[in-house]
Amino acid sequence: GENVEQHPSTLSVQEGDSAVIKCTYSDSASNYFPWYKQELGKRPQLIIDIRSNVGEKKDQRIAVTLNKTAKHFSLHITETQPEDSAVYFCAASKDSWGKLQFGAGTQVVVTP
Amino acid sequence: DVKVTQSSRYLVKRTGEKVFLECVQDMDHENMFWYRQDPGLGLRLIYFSYDVKMKEKGDIPEGYSVSREKKERFSLILESASTNQTSMYLCASTTTGSWHEQYFGPGTRLTVT
Numbered sequence: 001g002e003n004v005e006q007h008p009s010t011l012s013v014q015e016g017d018s019a020v021i022k023c024t025y026s027d028s029a030s031n032y033f034p035w036y037k038q039e040l041g042k043r044p045q046l047i048i049d050i051r052s053n054v055g056e057k058k059d060q061r062i063a064v065t066l067n068k069t070a071k072h073f074s075l076h077i078t079e080t081q082p083e084d085s086a087v088y089f090c091a092a093s094k095d096s097w098g099k100l101q102f103g104a105g106t107q108v109v110v111t112p
Numbered sequence: 113d114v115k116v117t118q119s120s121r122y123l124v125k126r127t128g129e130k131v132f133l134e135c136v137q138d139m140d141h142e143n144m145f146w147y148r149q150d151p152g153l154g155l156r157l158i159y160f161s162y163d164v165k166m167k168e169k170g171d172i173p174e175g176y177s178v179s180r181e182k183k184e185r186f187s188l189i190l191e192s193a194s195t196n197q198t199s200m201y202l203c204a205s206t207t208t209g210s211w212h213e214q215y216f217g218p219g220t221r222l223t224v225t
Contacts, residue, residue, distance in 0.1 A: 001171070006154070009152065032211050034213070034214075042218075043202070043216040043217060043218050043219060044155070044202070044216050045216070046213040046214070049211070049213075051211060089154060089155060093211075096208060096209055097143050097160065097162045097208065098143050098206040098207075098208070098209065098211075098212055098214060099143075099145070099157065099160060099170075100155075100157075100214060101157075102147075102154040102155040102156075103154055104152055104153055104154040105152075105154045
C-alpha cells in the first residue's frame, strides 16, 4: 500500500522566516496531495491541496510543489507568523472514496 | 457550514469494557472515516465506510469494528478495550471523489485503564 514519509518531525523558525516541510510517497498511482493543519487542541483542517496534473499551487503565504517523477511534494510557508504554529500533515490519495494516507506530521513552532 | 460531531471529547474506560464512539455529520457525505492519532505516528486509518452498511478495513483494524446503519452516523466499537488503545480518535467525512476535503470531528481522547 501507499507509504508517506514526512520530514522534519519538528521545525522551529523565527517569525518572518520561511518554513519548508517535505513529503515523499511510494505509490505512483497517487494523484491528490492535501496538506492539513492542526492547531493545539483542535481538529485538522485542509489548508491547501494539489492534484497530480499540477506542479505548483500558491495561496497567499503558503505554496505546495509536486515532483511526480521523484514522488515528493513540499509545503512552503513564507513570512511565518506566530499563528502558523501548529502540526502540519501531508497526505496522498489515489481512490475515489477520498481515502488518505497521512504522513507522521511536522510540529512547527514560530518564535517571535 | 459542515459539521462533524463526536459523542464525547474525553472518555475513560477499564480494560475489557466494550466502548462505543459515535460520529455524526450533517452534510450528506457518502464517505466516513475513523482515524487514530498518536504522537509521531500521524493519523492512521482504522476503518472507513463509503455507504450505509458498507465498510472497509483501513491500516490498523485489529481490535476494532464499525457500524453504519444511517448515512449520517458512523460508530467505532472497541469490543474489549485494552490499554494500547488509549489514544485520540478522530472521525472524518467527505463526499465521493478523490479530490475533496475531509472534514474532521473534534476528536475523542480515550483512556483505557
